[in-house]
Structures are given as C-alpha cells and as structure tokens.
Amino acid sequence: QQQVKQSPQSLIVQKGGISIINCAYENTAFDYFPWYQQFPGKGPALLIAIRPDVSEKKEGRFTISFNKSAKQFSLHIMDSQPGDSATYFCAAETSYDKVIFGPGTSLSVIP
Amino acid sequence: DAGVIQSPRHEVTEMGQEVTLRCKPISGHNSLFWYRQTMMRGLELLIYFNNNVPIDDSGMPEDRFSAKMPNASFSTLKIQPSEPRDSAVYFCASSSGGRNSPLHFGNGTRLTVT
Numbered sequence: 124q125q126q127v128k129q130s131p132q133s134l135i136v137q138k139g140g141i142s143i144i145n146c147a148y149e150n151t152a153f154d155y156f157p158w159y160q161q162f163p164g165k166g167p168a169l170l171i172a173i174r175p176d177v178s179e180k181k182e183g184r185f186t187i188s189f190n191k192s193a194k195q196f197s198l199h200i201m202d203s204q205p206g207d208s209a210t211y212f213c214a215a216e217t218s219y220d221k222v223i224f225g226p227g228t229s230l231s232v233i234p
Numbered sequence: 235d236a237g238v239i240q241s242p243r244h245e246v247t248e249m250g251q252e253v254t255l256r257c258k259p260i261s262g263h264n265s266l267f268w269y270r271q272t273m274m275r276g277l278e279l280l281i282y283f284n285n286n287v288p289i290d291d292s293g294m295p296e297d298r299f300s301a302k303m304p305n306a307s308f309s310t311l312k313i314q315p316s317e318p319r320d321s322a323v324y325f326c327a328s329s330s331g332g333r334n335s336p337l338h339f340g341n342g343t344r345l346t347v348t
Contacts, residue, residue, distance in 0.1 A: 155334040166238070166325050166339025167277070174334075212277065221290060222267075222337060224277040 126150055127215050129225030136232050142200040144228045146213035149194065153215035157222070158187065158198050161210045167224075170211070171198075203232045236260075238340035240326050246346045252314040255343045258307055259328030267337060268301055268311050269325040277325075283309065284331060316347045 128147045136142045146156075157172035173180045173187040173196065180187045184203075189196045200207055213225040239258040247253055259266050267282040281291040286303045294301070298317070303309040313320055323344050327337040 157334075157336065159337075164341065166327070166341050167337075168339065169336040172334070172336075216334060221279065221282065223279065224269075226276040 126223045127213060127225040129213050129228060131228060132226070133229040134231070136200075136203045136230065138203065138205060138232055138234050140203050140232075142198075142203045142207065142230055142232070144198045144211055144213070144230075145195065146197065146225050147193075147195045148215050150215070150217075151194075152217050153223075155216040156187070156189065156196050157214050157216065158185075159212045159214060159224070161212065161227075167212055200230075203230075205232045205234060208232050238326055238328050238338050240324075240340035240343050242343060243341065244344045244346075246348065247316055248348055249317055250315045251347075252312065253316045253320075253345060253347075255311040255324050255326075255345070257309045257311075257326030257340060259309070259326070260338055261307065263328035263330050263338070264306065265329045265331040265335075266303060266309050267327040267329075268309070269327065269339075271323045271325060271342070272321075280311070313345075316345075318347045321345055321347050 158170045159167035160170040161167040171182050171185050175191045184201045186199045208231050210227045210229050212227045214222050216222045241256045265284050268280040270278045280293045281301045283303045301311045323342045325342045327339040329335040
C-alpha cells in the first residue's frame with residue numbers, strides 16, 4: 124500500500140532547464156512534507172520541507188508547491204545543474220515522527 | 235559532528251546465516267529509525283525508537299528480523315536466518331525527536347545474501 128505516490132520514476136533534463144517532480148498522498152493525518160536528496164553510495168539528506176498551511180516555499184533554486192485540497196505537492200528545480208543529478212524522494216510525516224517516503228525519482232541533468 | 239555511523243558498509247553472507255547491522259546515532263538525538271532500500275520497494279521504514287524504546291515495528295517484515303537499542307548511542311538490526319530476498323541497503327537514521335525534525339541518515343549497509 125503506497126501512501127505517497129511520486130512521478131516520474133526517472134527524469135532527464137538539460138542543464139539550465141527546470142526539473143519538476145510530482146507527489147500525491149491520501150492520508151490527511153500527514154502534516155509535514157519534506158523532500159530528501161540522495162547521491163549514489165550515500166544516505167538521503169533533507170533538501171527542503173513544507174507545512175500544509177503554506178502553498179509555496181522557496182530555497183535558492185528549489186521550490187515546493189503545495190495544493191492541500193488536491194493532496195498534491197511538487198518540487199521544482201530551477202536552472203538545473205549536473206550536480207543536481209541524484210535521486211529525489213518526497214515524503215510525508217505525521218505529528219508523531221513517522222516519515223513515509225515516496226518511491227523516488229532519478230534525475231539526470233545533462234550538459 | 236561525526237554524523238550517523240553504520241557498520242559494516244558491506245556484508246556478504248550465505249543464506250541461513252545470522253547478520254547483525256550496527257548503528258551509532260548522532261549524539262543527543264533521541265529518535266532512531268531503521269529503513270531498508272530496494273529498487274522494487276524503495277525506502278521502507280522497518281522500525282523506529284524514541285528514547286531507546288521501540289515505538290512502531292509494524293514495518294519489520296518477519297520474525298526473522300529483530301532490532302534493539304540497548305542505550306542512546308547504539309542500535310542493532312539482526313536478521314536470523316538470512317535469505318536472498320533480504321538483500322538490500324539498510325539505512326539507520328536519527329533525529330532530535332522534536333516535531334518535524336529532519337532525519338539524518340548514515341551511509342547504509344549493503345547486504346548481499348547468496
């Protein structure tokens with residue numbers, strides 16, 4: 124039972140382009156939505172996060188858009204760079220600390 | 235800050251053998267999580283502890299899996315007996331335990347069961 128859905132599974136973007144990854148959830152008990160970035164051979168690391176009372180959060184080239192009524196959220200990476208090539212996981216968390224991850228998106232940014 | 239430390243980095247064992255994975259969380263963190271990562275199933279939460287007490291072990295796949303946290307600075311995940319389908323990367327993560335505090339992951343243990 125997949126509580127957090129994520130698409131696409133893989134994404135290839137040209138350098139300087141915009142990378143967009145979409146996620147959806149069902150459980151309305153989720154109240155925090157982090158994104159994690161994972162490089163090969165490493166564990167995931169927190170990239171950016173948003174609460175459902177906010178529709179957008181921006182940190183540098185990374186922006187989360189959140190649509191509470193549709194139970195959807197997305198990550199936009201502006202001016203994508205080869206160094207952004209990694210696997211990205213959206214996640215959802217309840218107030219008691221349990222973090223559920225989406226299946227992940229493998230992003231490749233080509234020069 | 236040493237981060238979360240996992241050992242070993244790689245483990246190759248034969249089916250039926252006991253496997254023990256180890257984790258040292260970040261000092262001062264009071265929540266600890268064990269995740270398993272595979273291509274087919276992604277990142278699955280196996281179990282998590284708060285203040286050394288198991289809070290939710292609903293993700294532990296079978297009785298062959300067990301986890302302990304004898305003190306705030308050490309946790310183990312044991313598989314006995316191991317099976318080829320247990321092959322995966324196992325991650326340990328810790329957090330400060332406050333609401334919505336970020337997970338800090340170790341670099342994982344890649345387990346191969348032949």
